[in-house]
Amino acid sequence: MNYTQIPSPCYVLEETKLRRNLELIRSVQEQAGVQIILALKAFSMFSVFPLVKEYLSGATASSLNEIKLVNDYMGVKAHTYIPAYRDDEFDEVLLRSSHITFNSFSQWERFRDRVKAHGARGQGENDADTPSPHAPGPTPHALNSTTISCGIRVNPQYSEVATDMYNPCVPGSRLGVTRDQLPDQLPEGLEGIHFHTLCENDSYTLERTLEALEKHFGDLLHQAKWVNMGGGHLMTRQGYNTDHLVGLLKAFREKYNVEVILEPGSAIAWQTGVLVSTVLDVIDSQGIDVVILDTSFAAHMPDTLEMPYKPRVLNAYQEPVAGKHTYRLGGMTCLAGDFIGDYSFDEPLQVGDRVVFDDMIHYTMVKTTTFNGVNLPSIGIWQANDTFRLVRSYGYDSYKDRLS
Numbered sequence: 001m002n003y004t005q006i007p008s009p010c011y012v013l014e015e016t017k018l019r020r021n022l023e024l025i026r027s028v029q030e031q032a033g034v035q036i037i038l039a040l041k042a043f044s045m046f047s048v049f050p051l052v053k054e055y056l057s058g059a060t061a062s063s064l065n066e067i068k069l070v071n072d073y074m075g076v077k078a079h080t081y082i083p084a085y086r087d088d089e090f091d092e093v094l095l096r097s098s099h100i101t102f103n104s105f106s107q108w109e110r111f112r113d114r115v116k117a118h119g120a121r122g123q124g125e126n127d128a129d130t131p132s133p134h135a136p137g138p139t140p141h142a143l144n145s146t147t148i149s150c151g152i153r154v155n156p157q158y159s160e161v162a163t164d165m166y167n168p169c170v171p172g173s174r175l176g177v178t179r180d181q182l183p184d185q186l187p188e189g190l191e192g193i194h195f196h197t198l199c200e201n202d203s204y205t206l207e208r209t210l211e212a213l214e215k216h217f218g219d220l221l222h223q224a225k226w227v228n229m230g231g232g233h234l235m236t237r238q239g240y241n242t243d244h245l246v247g248l249l250k251a252f253r254e255k256y257n258v259e260v261i262l263e264p265g266s267a268i269a270w271q272t273g274v275l276v277s278t279v280l281d282v283i284d285s286q287g288i289d290v291v292i293l294d295t296s297f298a299a300h301m302p303d304t305l306e307m308p309y310k311p312r313v314l315n316a317y318q319e320p321v322a323g324k325h326t327y328r329l330g331g332m333t334c335l336a337g338d339f340i341g342d343y344s345f346d347e348p349l350q351v352g353d354r355v356v357f358d359d360m361i362h363y364t365m366v367k368t369t370t371f372n373g374v375n376l377p378s379i380g381i382w383q384a385n386d387t388f389r390l391v392r393s394y395g396y397d398s399y400k401d402r403l404s
Contacts, residue, residue, distance in 0.1 A: 001274075002388070003276055003354045005387075005388045006276050006380060007276075007378050007380075007390065007393065008276050008277055008278040008294055008354065009275060009276060009277045009278070009293075009294050009295040009300065009378070010275070010379065010380055010390075011273060011275050011360060011361060011364070011365050011377050011378070011380070012273050012275075012276060012380050012381070012382050013045060013272055013273040013361055013379075013380070014273050014382045015048075015051070015381055015382065015383050015384045017271060017273070018048065018051065018268075018269065018272045019051070021236045021267065021268060021270060021272060022051075022052065022054070022056065022268070023055065024235065025236065025264070025267060026055045026056070027242075028235055028242055029056075031246045031250075032245070032249035032250050032253070032260070033249075033250060033260075034253065034259075034260040034262060035057060035058070035261045035262070036056060036263070036264065037056055037058040037059050037079060037261065037262070037263050038058070038059040038263070038265075038268055039060050039264060040059055040060065041062055041265055041363075042264075042268065042363050043265060043268050043269040043362050043363075043365075043366070044069060044365070044366050045269075045361070045365065045379065045391075046069050046072075046073040047379075047392075048381070049074045052074070053074050053075070058076050058078070058079060058098075059076070059079070060079040060080070060081065060263040061079070061081075062080075062081055062082055064086075064089050064092060064093060064096075067093060067096045067097060068096065070096075071096050076098070076143070077096055077097050077098035077143060078096060078097050078098065078099075079098065079099040079101075079228070079261070079263065080097040080099065080100050080101065081100075081101040081103070081153065081194060082103075083103045083174065084103065084104075084107060085102075085107060085111060090111055090114060094115065094118045095118075098147070098148070098149065099148070099149045099151065099226075100148060100149075100150050100151070101150070101151045101152065101153050101192065102150065102151070102153065102190075103175065103176065103177075104177060105177065105181065105187075108150070108152065108187070108189075108190065112189055115148055115189065116189065118146060118148060119146060119147065119148055149191055149225070149226065150190055150192065151190060151192025151193055151194050151224075151226065151228065152182075152186075152190050152192070152193060152194065153175065153177065153195065153196070154178075154179075154182070154193055154194070154213075154217055155169060155173060155175065155176035155177060155178050155195070155197075156169070156195055156197060156209065156212040156215075156216055157169055157178060157212065158197065158208070158213075159209070160198075160201060160205050160209075161198070161199040161201075161232075163199075165307075166199045166307075167197075167199075168196060168197055175196075176194075176195065176196075178216075179216040179217060182217075182220065186220055186223045186224065191226065192226040192227065193224045193226075193227050193228070195209075195213060195227075195228070195230055196228075196229075196230025196263075197232070198230065198233060199232045200234045200237075200266050201232050201233070201234060202234065202240055203235075203240065203242075203244045203245035203248060204241075204244070206233065206245070207248055210248065210252060224256070224258050225259065226258055226259040226260070226261060227252070227256070227258050227259070227260055228261040228262075228263065229260065229262050229263075230262075230263060231263050231265045231267075232264070232265075232266075233245070233264045234264070234266055234267050235267050236267045236271070237267075237270060265363065266362045268362065269361040269362035270359070271358075271359050272359075272361050272362075273359075273360060273361040273382075274314070274356050274357060274358055275300065275301065275357040275360035275364070275377060276354060276356050277293040277294055277295040277355050278294045278352060278353070278354055278355070279291055279292075279293060279352060279353045279354075280292045280332065280351065282327070282349055282350065285328075288328055288342075289325075289327045290327065290328045290339075291327045291330065291349055292330050292332055293329060293331060293355060294332055295331060295332065296331030296332055296333045296335075296338055296371070296372075296374055297331045297339065297340050298331060298333055298335050298337070298369075299338075299369045299372065300364070300368050300376070300377055301340075301357070301360065302367045302368075302369070303363050303364060303367060305337070305340075310340060311357045311358065311359070312359065313343050313355060313358070314358055316345050316355075317343060317344035318343060319342070320342045320344050321344040324345060324346065325345045325346070326343070326345075327342065327343060327344075327345070327349055328341065329342075332372075332374060333371060333372040335371070335372070370398065370399040370402060373399055375394050375398070375399070376398055377394075378394065379391045379392045379393075
């Protein structure tokens, strides 16, 4: 990648790497006989949804805005899960979704009559309300169909996610119902079971999770038509045993005679691109050399502070090395904690030098803010023909439009 062709700061997706991931995921999908769909909460770069659609058949959304993005740029209805549905949005959610998962029985009881009424409508009755897709997709029937399949999210009370912020099985979790809240029979109108307890885990974690799921919900699994295993299946990470995953999924699908759905987020865009930044200043702060970049950890890479984790910087040592040029990398906002840690370089950094953060496409672009009025990074694609295409840049209007 020729960084001199790229504006700064800028997220750059590498098309070849995205296709590599999608090819692997499609292979798993075909071998296991399951459906794997894109999770927008991790990767919402709709300019490449037509590319994604070449490999995957759908997407999952957790808000009405995400649903609309799925409709408009993938040309399909969404698999929808929202922890609590708004009364004023629910009818539109119905129109735009093929699957809806409810987080609680109170939500199901509140909206089930509207689901039933929607499902009873005639084919194509709501065509005028259905968006026209802007991307290649299925036949119009897929968007115009009023058929809805509903499910309930369950909490198997087992998760190996170490960070509580990302663990949906912590005591008092608001996500999903535990076994004691469910009857012996799935209520009429609910035909799916959804769980999501993984976060960038492997297939062996999934295997242990399925043991917990079957222990608590095995009788209901036999009654279900589909099981959504959520996200967190990091099958594109080096060393992931995809053969083991395929075996697990096939065995589960055949045991319970259900359709199996996976909705990975990170796996789609894992290691597919970078965030390019530029050195604005180098200062001596009480004996520590500090670099101020034209990007922000707080505003542009919040996961690094939330998880937290230290991102990899290309052409740098990830920890201080004696005898090397060591700098503390900081962002351009006035937040005191807008820095990430110390890195060493073979050559001293100077104003104007590029600093490139690796693996910044998944769960990064979707969380950016304009805190302090900083511009959002541009978004571009390093194409398969080794040329750069700028997709979008941002300025004052993007900042202003978030305020009033």
